[in-house]
Amino acid sequence: MTTTSPTASRSAAPAAPPRSSGLSRTRSTKAWLFLAPFVLFYAAFMIGPTVWMMIASFFNTSTVHAGLGSFAGLANYVEMFTRDDFWSSLWHTLQFTLYTVPPLVVLSFVMAVLTNRVARGQWFFRLAFFLPFILPSATIGLIWVFVFTPTNGLWSLPAQLLGLDPGTGMLSDPKTAMIGIAIATIWWTIGFNFVLYLAGLQEIPRELYEAAAVDGATAWQQIARITVPLLARTTALVILLQIIASLKIFDQVYLMTAGGPGISTQVTLGLITETAFTDNRIGAASAASVLLFVIIIVIAILQQLITSAGAKRGEGS
Incomplete structure (x- = not known):
């Protein structure tokens, strides 16, 4: 006769x-x-x-009358496609994007690389580069309107060195007004990209640079072979965020030039605001907003596809 211990029964x-x-x-x-x-x-x-907004784009919605108004179908979209000022505002928006995105990516990268190499007092450069970004857009507009004031503005001396007429303000000339807005925007927003790059740089192990230096790699070779490839995802993020932000430009234009001289700096969001609150046509403004939204989405998707294709080629090589 066999017996089972309490311990065995509990374990079973x-x-x-x-x-x-x-x-x-x-x-x-x-x-x-x-x-x-x-x-x-x-x-x-x-x-x-x-x-x-998407629903109102199919109606004759107005700020004068309550409700959506009468059904318009695709009339608001057809109107926007046939309006010359819509296409010119879209071109000005793309022009501003081309002026700002490359400098904001390249300069912020260079600033981050140089700051990351500073051994002492790095906090000062972090503060100095990022400080303008925390200022409100109204302050930025006032500062740069003063800078570009003809004759008495701070821009007069660089204008003389470049052989330009200091009596003609940069914001008063249709050929240079958008460039002036782009310069102000670069000065204002470069700190955000700088912080993103600096955070990415500090995640790269120092041992990689030390090993490259032992192998005889110069500083330029270290940047080209180590820094740039390892910051590829950060660069893709910076480019994407900057393209979206530039396509949504409004504050600087409204405060510095109000779309002028003439309509030389009128951007798409400015046209949307004018259509909605000056012409009281919410439906047409909503249609323009939807079109801008679709353009931003398409550009963002294309940028992501290009980045993904480049990453796959890099992994394959």
């Missing part, structure tokens, strides 16, 4: 099921409670207005 008994499901549900509930204020705010002030 099946283990109790884990209670992780109830704990996970509790954590999920708490997470949604914390997210609820932001989700409600985002739905009320982002998703809701976006959906309403």
